[in-house]
Amino acid sequence: MTYPAATTAPKTVLITGASSGIGEATARRLAAAGHQVVLGARRVERLAALAKEIEADGGSALPHTLDVTDPLGMRSFVQAALDHYGRIDVLVNNAGVMPLSRLDALRTDEWDRMIDVNLRGVLHGIAAVLPTMTAQGAGHIVNVASVSGLRVDPTAAVYSATKHAVRALSEGLRQESRHLRVTVISPGLTHSELAETIADRDTKDAVAGQMAIAIPAAAIGEAVHYAITQPAEVDVNELVVRPTAQG
16 A cells, blocks of 8 residues: 655644743754744743754744733734744644642642643633634644643642643544644653642652653654644544653
8 A cells, every 4th residue: 555645845833832842842843844833932032042043954933922821922922923924834732831749738829820821721722723724724733731631640630630631622623623633642751841840849859750761852843743744634633652661
């Protein structure tokens, strides 16, 4: 059987949480493949430095300040991409926080933060790009979830709840559309700054001890690249990427 080759046509790709970790690695990978990347995060100086490096290597990148918890800010991010590149082909909802702790620690502010960033942030992204993608008759939304969206562990109850919700939301979006591609990517232990959001000392130390087997963020960037470069009629719905040694 002869399989169709993956398309390499340049796409305009919006990436949230692009200032470090998976977001940064994804931006570098896609820009190296010839795609135009729009970089969103709160740390504007990091975005500017990343965009400068990408362009020095011959790529195209547009940095833009973004707080995914602000729907107006998300719409401004999307409009900047439209103004600069004229279309939006892919949104990578990557921004996330992971302040793990036991429920009886009652860190309710952290619960709210996870819900706001990990779930509402994804919803804000979808709401901002959906009208444009619908008008285009095409588009691709990539939601970065987690293996915690496939299981639940102690200290991760709220985090897991947000990632289970992202998977459910993604499946609902996929079923509602026949012109939109939807991909969920669930990383396992991955080198990033995500663990730095953990304030509970015992939990932070436990996670740090597990990171010896973590895979590089570039592995997730490669998964995003694979999903978005398939032929238009192929929708890669879910990818789980974790260390071989992870249980």
